[in-house]
Amino acid sequence: MKIQSHKKEKLYLLISICLSLFCWIGLGVMIVVQPTILVVALPYAVALFLGTFIASGLAHGYLRGNAVRISQRQFPEVHTLCERLKQRLQMKETPLVYLTEGNGIVNAFVSKFLGKHYVVLHSDTFELALEQGDAELAFILAHEFAHIQRKHLSKQLFLLPARITPFLGKAYSRACELSCDRIAATVSPRAGVRALLCLAVGNKLFRHVKIEEYLHQSREDAGVWSVLAEVFSTHPSHPRRIREVFAYVSVESEQAASISAPMRRRHLVGV
Numbered sequence: 688m689k690i691q692s693h694k695k696e697k698l699y700l701l702i703s704i705c706l707s708l709f710c711w712i713g714l715g716v717m718i719v720v721q722p723t724i725l726v727v728a729l730p731y732a733v734a735l736f737l738g739t740f741i742a743s744g745l746a747h748g749y750l751r752g753n754a755v756r757i758s759q760r761q762f763p764e765v766h767t768l769c770e771r772l773k774q775r776l777q778m779k780e781t782p783l784v785y786l787t788e789g790n791g792i793v794n795a796f797v798s799k800f801l802g803k804h805y806v807v808l809h810s811d812t813f814e815l816a817l818e819q820g821d822a823e824l825a826f827i828l829a830h831e832f833a834h835i836q837r838k839h840l841s842k843q844l845f846l847l848p849a850r851i852t853p854f855l856g857k858a859y860s861r862a863c864e865l866s867c868d869r870i871a872a873t874v875s876p877r878a879g880v881r882a883l884l885c886l887a888v889g890n891k892l893f894r895h896v897k898i899e900e901y902l903h904q905s906r907e908d909a910g911v912w913s914v915l916a917e918v919f920s921t922h923p924s925h926p927r928r929i930r931e932v933f934a935y936v937s938v939e940s941e942q943a944a945s946i947s948a949p950m951r952r953r954h955l956v957g958v
């Protein structure tokens with residue numbers, strides 16, 4: 688499967704690599720020229736690394752000790768879906784997927800510890816699949832798998848200087864989200880918009896949201912503060928993600944099937 692990342696991801700990645708490379712080389716030169724910097728900074732760097740490592744280890748320990756892991760014996764249909772996604776995205780191995788309580792929030796995320804990736808799925812996201820079939824779940828899982836396939840987490844340490852640079856780090860993160868939405872939309876085009884609506888309003892009400900009206904409202908309500916809110920966010924707004932998925936997926940082949948019956952076609956015109 689050909690991966691078509693969002694063009695902004697390529698742009699921000701290039702800028703991030705250049706900036707990070709410059710910072711790391713600059714740090715190396717400073718240490719060579721003034722070795723005492725290393726003596727002063729090393730204890731802080733080690734303490735920061737250990738603190739992050741231990742916090743991450745505890746979080747993963749809690750996850751492995753409490754969450755339900757998807758396997759051939761535990762929710763085998765979802766396991767089969769994960770295997771299908773792994774093959775479709777040409778991944779070397781299937782990520783471990785854990786199911787956990789999300790306090791009513793429809794969401795999923797991916798994390799990494801000691802070289803292993805974990806996808807965490809909130810139970811409300813999973814319930815959606817039980818009620819609606821697995822198309823929306825496939826989109827959400829494919830989005831998370833895409834983060835792994837595109838090595839977004841693996842690049843985090845090297846790109847640290849760029850990630851903490853105001854505006855650039857968040858802009859790159861948002862572009863990565865749009866890339867993963869694209870990949871997920873390729874895997875599960877019919878369900879992409881529905882899945883994004885679920886993230887916006889939950890797994891019950893999303894069926895009743897009029898998409899055209901929602902997108903129109905987002906344009907109407909747009910202003911300085913909503914723009915700023917997105918600039919400081921790691922994720923694009925839901926309406927923007929929906930528009931991007933619409934723009935990416937072939938309208939001719941997918942529009943009739945992408946929205947549930949009451950919303951069909953009428954709400955797609957002009958989007």
Ligand SMILES: [Zn+2]
Nearest residue numbers: 830834864867
């Ligand atoms: Zn994501």
